[in-house]
Amino acid sequence: MSQQSKVFIITGGASGIGYAFAEHLARAGHRLVIADLRGAGEAADRIKAEGHAAIGVTADVVKADDAAAMVAAAIQEFGGVDVLVNNAGLFTTLGLKPFEQVSDQEWMRVMEVNTLGPFVCAKAVVPAMRQRGAGRIINIASTVPMKGIPNMIHYVASKGAVIAFTRSLARELGPDNITVNAVAPGFTLSDGVLQNDLHTKMGDVTRKLSRIIQRDQVPEDLVGALEFLASDGASFMTGQTLAVDGGSVFL
Numbered sequence: 001m002s003q004q005s006k007v008f009i010i011t012g013g014a015s016g017i018g019y020a021f022a023e024h025l026a027r028a029g030h031r032l033v034i035a036d037l038r039g040a041g042e043a044a045d046r047i048k049a050e051g052h053a054a055i056g057v058t059a060d061v062v063k064a065d066d067a068a069a070m071v072a073a074a075i076q077e078f079g080g081v082d083v084l085v086n087n088a089g090l091f092t093t094l095g096l097k098p099f100e101q102v103s104d105q106e107w108m109r110v111m112e113v114n115t116l117g118p119f120v121c122a123k124a125v126v127p128a129m130r131q132r133g134a135g136r137i138i139n140i141a142s143t144v145p146m147k148g149i150p151n152m153i154h155y156v157a158s159k160g161a162v163i164a165f166t167r168s169l170a171r172e173l174g175p176d177n178i179t180v181n182a183v184a185p186g187f188t189l190s191d192g193v194l195q196n197d198l199h200t201k202m203g204d205v206t207r208k209l210s211r212i213i214q215r216d217q218v219p220e221d222l223v224g225a226l227e228f229l230a231s232d233g234a235s236f237m238t239g240q241t242l243a244v245d246g247g248s249v250f251l
Contacts, residue, residue: 006230007031007078009070011061011121012088014039017140017185020219021085021226026052028227033074033081035059036088053078061088061117067124075128083136083230084125086118089158096151107154114158118165126178135178136230139166141241143184146249159184163241170239179238181229186217186245212247 008025012018014036022032026047032054034040034047040056047054057073059066074081090113094106118139129135144152145160163182170180225244228234243249 004232005029005031006082007033007074007080008083008085008230009033009035009074009081009121009125010085010087011035011059011070011117013085014043014056016092017219017222018085018087019043020223021087022047022054024220024223025227025230026050026054031078033057033070033077035061035070061086061121062112064120064124067121070121071124071128080132081125081128081135082132083138084121084129085226086121086137086139086162088117089114089140091155094152094155098151099153102154110154110158111161114155115161115165118162122169126173126176129178130176133177135173135176136234137169137173137178137180138226138229139180139182141166141182141184143186143243143245143249146184146243166241167239174238179229179234181234181238182241183222183225183229184241184243184245185222186243186248189216189218215246217244217246 008030010018010022010032013022013034018036022034022043026032032044032047034043034054035057036043037058037060040058042056044054044056055073055077057070059070061067071081090110094110122137125135139162141162142159144156145163149156163184166180166182173180222244225242229237229242
């Protein structure tokens, strides 16, 4: 894999899996734009304190103006954008409930953040990637659409849409030398999961699903897959969903 420094935008990068991505990529020598609704500046400051290049941008991924400002900040600070990581999403604040108890408003809010967000951010970043002559879009999906996890039907449907979005966008952007792939985590013990006790609430469900690697998944388990998909070694790989979940599904 090439060690050439790249410019990454990471949405939802101030905490949890997104911050694990940011920390790992910064230590690998990449330059980062951390975008989040809150805490982006503080997250960037922690990374800069270690001597790495990062800026924080407050952004709501479903707002086109915020997405455009995020890209403009990357261009102003680092001269362009090489990789967009569509990580922002709703999950840890969702309650487990039968599908008929999910309100229309909650369904639409999950779809807005988890599917409109990646769409808006991709539209914002692609012109800068085309100008650069190449780019990578990496969507954070999930293995739940393959497993059919119950009682989170809005989340499951949204992540299935992310996988479909990845495949279709890969075909559209291939002629521009922009690859589009997805990382599909299993149930990961992120900060939000631990703070909202989802590891207990979903424990019975996840334990029923066979896993070859018999331990809990943590955010650090995902960083290698992300780094690979952003690397020169993955330049001929697009439209793919890479499951990183201890072997509980095979794609």
